[in-house]
Amino acid sequence: MADLEQPGHAQPGHAQPDSAHHRPTVMTSGATFGVSPSQTVGPFLHLALGDPDEALVVPVGTVGGIWVRGTVTDGNGDPVPDAVVETWQTCTGDAAVPAGFVGFGRCPTDEDGRWAIHTVKPGPVPAAGRRRAAPHLAVSVFARGLLDRVVTRIYFADEAEANAADPVLAELVEPARRPTLVATATEDGYHLAMRLQGEDETVFFAL
Amino acid sequence: MTTPEPAGLPAGYAPPAPGTNAPLASPAYRSTGGRAPSRPLVPLPPGLHELTGPLFGADRVRPGDADLTRGPSGEAVGQRIVVAGRVVDADGRPVPDTLIEIWQANASGRYRHDRDRWPGALDPNFTGAGRTVTDAEGCYRFLTVRPGAYPWGNHTNAWRPAHIHVSLFGRSFSQRLVTQMYFPDDPLFFQDPILGAIPDPAARRRLVSAYDHDLTEAEWALGFRWDIVLRGPLAVPFEQPGEDDHG
Numbered sequence: 373m374a375d376l377e378q379p380g381h382a383q384p385g386h387a388q389p390d391s392a393h394h395r396p397t398v399m400t401s402g403a404t405f406g407v408s409p410s411q412t413v414g415p416f417l418h419l420a421l422g423d424p425d426e427a428l429v430v431p432v433g434t435v436g437g438i439w440v441r442g443t444v445t446d447g448n449g450d451p452v453p454d455a456v457v458e459t460w461q462t463c464t465g466d467a468a469v470p471a472g473f474v475g476f477g478r479c480p481t482d483e484d485g486r487w488a489i490h491t492v493k494p495g496p497v498p499a500a501g502r503r504r505a506a507p508h509l510a511v512s513v514f515a516r517g518l519l520d521r522v523v524t525r526i527y528f529a530d531e532a533e534a535n536a537a538d539p540v541l542a543e544l545v546e547p548a549r550r551p552t553l554v555a556t557a558t559e560d561g562y563h564l565a566m567r568l569q570g571e572d573e574t575v576f577f578a579l
Numbered sequence: 580m581t582t583p584e585p586a587g588l589p590a591g592y593a594p595p596a597p598g599t600n601a602p603l604a605s606p607a608y609r610s611t612g613g614r615a616p617s618r619p620l621v622p623l624p625p626g627l628h629e630l631t632g633p634l635f636g637a638d639r640v641r642p643g644d645a646d647l648t649r650g651p652s653g654e655a656v657g658q659r660i661v662v663a664g665r666v667v668d669a670d671g672r673p674v675p676d677t678l679i680e681i682w683q684a685n686a687s688g689r690y691r692h693d694r695d696r697w698p699g700a701l702d703p704n705f706t707g708a709g710r711t712v713t714d715a716e717g718c719y720r721f722l723t724v725r726p727g728a729y730p731w732g733n734h735t736n737a738w739r740p741a742h743i744h745v746s747l748f749g750r751s752f753s754q755r756l757v758t759q760m761y762f763p764d765d766p767l768f769f770q771d772p773i774l775g776a777i778p779d780p781a782a783r784r785r786l787v788s789a790y791d792h793d794l795t796e797a798e799w800a801l802g803f804r805w806d807i808v809l810r811g812p813l814a815v816p817f818e819q820p821g822e823d824d825h826g
């Protein structure tokens with residue numbers, strides 16, 4: 373196997389790569405390539421992942437626009453100033469889909485661990501098993517000290533009925549921890565405190 | 580808004596083999612101490628949001644974004660290198676038209692960042708950030724300078740091996756990957772707790788690029804090849820009519 377594990381080349385586990393072209397071969401069956409491991413973003417993520425425009429999933433002024441704000445804190449309760457939060461949503465709920473909507477938002481945390489994205493609230497989301505999930509954002513948090521991103525969701529407190537029937541929130545998350553995934557209403561949108569570790573630790577998911 | 584009946588969704592993506600990703604709590608990398616979640620991750624049956632993702636393409640990239648060597652007043656200082664390779668999924672299928680973002684220290688090992696304060700020289704012609712999209716075969720190519728190693732406070736006389744930070748979106752939220760690319764035969768690997776946190780040595784080696792003389796350009800730049808493998812779809816489709824396939 374040693375010769376199948378040269379650096380730099382994607383290598384299938386059970387088949388000879390197309391070494392003549394230094395290219396991985398498309399496999400037919402049974403063989404898989406080992407996945408590239410994750411590494412931390414480190415403290416200087418802003419160089420590439422810190423474009424302030426990316427916090428605007430929809431332009432400010434969009435009908436139905438909301439600010440989803442949050443904080444990221446560590447196990448001591450201290451703010452995490454070198455994290456980046458990414459949100460993803462496919463749908464826009466009751467709002468018309470604005471031109472250029474891609475559904476992706478990204479915001480690095482500031483010195484106080486705060487982040488914010490401007491978006492529209494999503495509608496119900498198709499879930500596994502032909503079920504329907506309550507409106508939510510899919511969320512990744514990257515930070516110095518996180519060797520892999522942590523994956524979570526942001527639900528909305530004013531969707532109590534949908535939240536109570538959500539196949540993940542209501543069935544896979546223990547009741548005491550559910551509030552860590554539910555953003556509360558604010559004057560211009562919603563707010564959620566995320567805690568990476570410790571008491572009231574945010575629920576993180578394995579994908 | 581009327582919501583359509585939920586459609587059957589694909590089964591999702593196969594998790595990386597055990598040992599591929601570092602445990603979030605890896606004490607040798609001290610920053611994990613206050614930040615790694617202490618509770619077990621909750622397994623998530625993927626819904627639509629985990630099975631889709633932003634399909635950023637060429638619209639996110641301006642001409643010249645893949646060339647980090649050109650500064651406002653001339654060439655960046657350092658050994659000019661080509662970093663190129665192919666993005667595939669775990670089944671070997673190319674991942675085309677996907678955004679790759681990179682950031683790195685300059686040839687002195689210094690980042691152009693307020694919080695990087697060690698006395699390595701800054702280079703006015705090197706910002707250290709670039710982006711590109713993969714082509715139809717999943718191939719990508721950057722021109723940059725070889726980053727220097729840099730010291731950090733993790734342990735006594737700690738130095739990060741030279742590396743380039745790399746961010747990829749793939750085709751879905753589940754394929755999102757942020758990692759680091761290393762250079763072959765770096766003598767600093769032995770004491771690096773970030774690369775070293777990856778349990779499987781073969782997985783660790785997948786983050787190390789290979790010198791590739793075919794990529795080296797005569798009288799211009801040294802070539803390093805680095806292929807990237809994102810998670811692939813689970814083998815068993817969600818709906819196999821009349822079948823209960825556990826293969």
Ligand SMILES: [Fe+2]
Nearest residue numbers: 414739742744
């Ligand atoms: Fe770094």
